[in-house]
Amino acid sequence: MGRRLCFALDLIDDAALIAEYESRHSPGAVWPVVIAHIRATGVESMEIWRSGDRLVMIAEVALDYPRAVPQPSEIADWEALMWRFQKPLPDAGEGEKWVAMHRIFTLDGEA
Numbered sequence: 001m002g003r004r005l006c007f008a009l010d011l012i013d014d015a016a017l018i019a020e021y022e023s024r025h026s027p028g029a030v031w032p033v034v035i036a037h038i039r040a041t042g043v044e045s046m047e048i049w050r051s052g053d054r055l056v057m058i059a060e061v062a063l064d065y066p067r068a069v070p071q072p073s074e075i076a077d078w079e080a081l082m083w084r085f086q087k088p089l090p091d092a093g094e095g096e097k098w099v100a101m102h103r104i105f106t107l108d109g110e111a
Helices: 015-024 032-040 073-082
Strands: 003-011 043-051 054-061
Touching: 003 015, 015 073, 032 043, 032 073
Parallel strands: none
Antiparallel strands: 003 054, 043 054
16 A cells, blocks of 8 residues: 655646646646656556645655656656746745645544
8 A cells, every 4th residue: 555645836826827737637638758757656646636826736656656767858848838837835945846745634533
């Protein structure tokens, strides 16, 4: 059994850009090489949720995530394209996009 990770990121607060970002993440729209690379790193499932200009990514990952795998050149192209829509959170590090979140509550009461 793997583990769950959550990340946050903001979008530029522009309705047209947000609509295009969602369109680029609709079923079948993400480049196949990007999907394959994400899976190769050990991500078993992933969802991105949006409220306003805030995104939350939930990923179920393998125990050995992140796996050291070669990065196809298209990944940098995809990331550059996505920066058109994204803006870092105020607490993001230099060049950091998705900021890891830490769980503060669970209904099960587990740590």
